Amino acid sequence: MNSRIGLTLIIATLLVLGPMSAHAQTARYYKWQGADRVVCAQTSPGKGWTRLHGAFIKSDCSI
Incomplete structure (x- = not known):
């Protein structure tokens, strides 16, 4: 049961943070x-x- 909750939290985190990293830009000079x-x-x-x-x-x- 605990491993299922942990897996759910990992998937939820990836779903939330994944799109944010796709829009990251390089720092400007x-x-x-x-x-x-x-x-x-x-x-x-x-x-x-x-x-x-x-x-x-x-x-x-x-x-």
Whole structure:
């Protein structure tokens, strides 16, 4: 009986979470400008950086 409940919970979880993972998108990349250079990253490289352009799909910030 307990194994049947466990199996039901697993199936219910997969039915709920399965469609969510199908719609997941890749994280976007942005161009960030520092004092003397521009880099491409998903998040800010640190203090003093300003986001210039985005959102790019490729890690080299190209279309």
